[in-house]
Amino acid sequence: MLSKKPQYAFRALTTLARHQGKGPLPISKIVKEHPMSVKFLETILLELRKNDILGSRKGKGGGYFLLRPPEEVSLAQIIRILDGPIAPLKCVSLNFYERCDDCNEISCGLNKLMAEVRDAKLKVLDHRNLRDLI
Amino acid sequence: MLSKKPQYAFRALTTLARHQGKGPLPISKIVKEHPMSVKFLETILLELRKNDILGSRKGKGGGYFLLRPPEEVSLAQIIRILDGPIAPLKCVSLNFYERCDDCNEISCGLNKLMAEVRDAKLKVLDHRNLRDLI
DNA sequence: TTTAATCCTACACGCTCTATAGGATTAACG
DNA sequence: CGTTAATCCTATAGAGCGTGTAGGATTAAA
Structure with missing residues (x-):
């Protein structure tokens, strides 16, 4: 069974994938679409950023964004980072x-x-990616 | 990841499968082939007995035995019982x-x-069984 | 300077995994 | 009938992990 981390991550990544190319998206916007603990999601997105899935921009107008196009991010990568x-x-x-x-x-x-x-x-999991999730 | 329970179970079941038809096999014999905690294995085998994978006989000369031929016990059944x-x-x-x-x-x-x-x-997991494990 | 965002680290709580303990029960065997 | 060897049953203990929380530090736009 998957733990909560990848589950929440997939929801957030779905939103980020749909928003791709339109600049950074703050956590506040993501949680509006998928209600969950802001702080917990923060630690998850941080982990994804440290593993080069996401980029981020600090300060006002900042947020997170995908570093690669959705079809290049496999589900396997996400699961390995967050669940081992x-x-x-x-x-x-x-x-x-x-x-x-x-x-x-x-x-x-x-x-x-x-x-x-x-x-x-x-x-x-290697062939399915964020594009398939949308 | 599988927990320890099904892992230990598969080892014990391998031995039981090889011994099939030759009467009950006590835990003491199983542990001789696969070193592990006797008491922990006991709870595992008990769980398998309650789920109609194993039968048992109490008292001297007793032990555990498979209720069905090895090829009729799939890995999926064991994992569901012990790991959900x-x-x-x-x-x-x-x-x-x-x-x-x-x-x-x-x-x-x-x-x-x-x-x-x-x-x-x-x-x-549905098609592979204890026979494949031997 | 205010506001809005990420960044960072530590910790708290409960549950599950991994056993362990200690006896109760059963049956074979001499 | 007593000894021995086995399963049966239930409770519990310790550690680790999953699931968040807390509280600020930092950064940047307006």
């Missing part, structure tokens, strides 16, 4: 790999099957 | 559905995409 691994196990994760202490990965059956699950998820 | 929904969101879950308060499911783009993810996962 997409794979069901660390030992089959592409971006968060950790060795698993008690299974040998060459012969471990679970390993192989979970890699299949990972690929199945990525087939959707 | 396979879908990324409750509002697209087949077995744990809950309405989502702030998106209308007919027009919500995220809803549709997460249903795709759910189906992609199920395509693997």
